[in-house]
Amino acid sequence: MLTITKSLQDQYAEFFTGMPVYKGKSNYMCEVDPNFDVETAPCVLASKLREKCWSDHICPYFENRNTVLSSQTAVVNYRKFFAMNPDLRRREVIVC
Numbered sequence: 001m002l003t004i005t006k007s008l009q010d011q012y013a014e015f016f017t018g019m020p021v022y023k024g025k026s027n028y029m030c031e032v033d034p035n036f037d038v039e040t041a042p043c044v045l046a047s048k049l050r051e052k053c054w055s056d057h058i059c060p061y062f063e064n065r066n067t068v069l070s071s072q073t074a075v076v077n078y079r080k081f082f083a084m085n086p087d088l089r090r091r092e093v094i095v096c
Contacts, residue, residue, distance in 0.1 A: 001075045001095040012075045022068040022076045028061040 003009050006023060013021045030041035032053065038061040043050035053059040068074040069088055081089060 001073075002078050002081055003075060004078060006077070009075045009077065016073070016075075020064065020068045020071050020074050022065060022074055022080050024077075024080065025061050028059075028064070031058045031060060 001012055001019075003012065006027065009021045009023065013019055025039035026037045028038040030036040030038055030043075032049065033042055036042065038059060043053055043059075054062055057063055068076065069084075072092075
């Protein structure tokens, strides 16, 4: 499902329980330093820290992204959807 607003994404996720939601990095808090969201987290400038977060499955944003990309159903905003690799956008049904 594609939506324009975060609140509509949340409504769909609440209505269709278990459907993952994919939002921008600023919507997820950094697990290494909770004073930052993922968009401004320390790993943005420290590639070794970023690699550790990814390999240890710590980052909530990237864990959620991976869940959405491997899921048959998801709620995604248009911007995120069209930024995906075209192969990853292929779905049997897209609700706009």
